[in-house]
Amino acid sequence: MANTTDNNVQQNENQPKVVWDDSNMRSIYSNVTNVTGGREELIILFGMNEAWQPEQKEVKVKLTDRVVLSPFAAKRLAVLLGKTVAEYESRYGKLEIGI
Numbered sequence: 500m501a502n503t504t505d506n507n508v509q510q511n512e513n514q515p516k517v518v519w520d521d522s523n524m525r526s527i528y529s530n531v532t533n534v535t536g537g538r539e540e541l542i543i544l545f546g547m548n549e550a551w552q553p554e555q556k557e558v559k560v561k562l563t564d565r566v567v568l569s570p571f572a573a574k575r576l577a578v579l580l581g582k583t584v585a586e587y588e589s590r591y592g593k594l595e596i597g598i
Contacts, residue, residue: 541573
């Protein structure tokens with residue numbers, strides 16, 4: 500009943516095939532993120548902290564991108580990120596982030 504796509508993801512025969520079109524995709528680098536939102540949407544902000552002196556009284560973060568998600572898409576992203584980070588840590592060791 501189920502077949503395997505090129506990405507080793509199980510796909511139900513009754514569901515349409517997903518084709519990833521990356522022709523307009525761009526890449527960014529972000530070392531700062533923040534999340535905000537309300538009942539209908541969650542917003543992920545991406546930016547750069549360019550401060551290099553730890554004694555600075557104020558740190559300016561230049562925001563570059565915003566991704567708006569439904570709560571359902573945000574939860575799916577959270578699950579996917581959790582699995583991906585767990586996989587990374589099993590290969591390369593635990594990530595210490597200081598919190």
